[in-house]
Amino acid sequence: MASNYTFVILAIFAILLPAAAMAKEYIVGDDSGWTVNHDYQAWAKDKEFHVNDTLVFKYTPPNHNVFKVNGTEFNNCTVPSSNSALSSGNDVITLSTPGNKWYICGKGNGDKNHCQLGQKLSITVKEGAAPSAAFKIVSSASSLMVVAVMVLVTLI
């Protein structure tokens, strides 16, 4: 029973390990979360975003939301009329394609909307990070380890 359980855990790790090592998760604004009067360009400045990384927008609904917009809407803080906002307060966006991405909050009115108060994020997503030779060696070595441990656990 116990060894079966260990086997399952190890199998899950063997599957998830390579993906987890490659994709990064970014909490937008870190501890500040997604809010007004925050400099998200400063937050994004020293980060490299790649395809398959994820952005997590954290806030208390219904105070804020997240719209994916185009560059013009971003610059003008134009909230799209379509009701396509993310609004869970823990919105996870997978960066599935390379290029420029723009996100704004759609709350607030007129020239006091949250976007105009700084709740806007623009990033450039690069192609998926190619695994380095070192990474490949490490990941195949760790896969071998997992297989070896699985064999041992099954024998015990």
Ligand SMILES: [Cu+2]
């Ligand atoms: Cu907002």
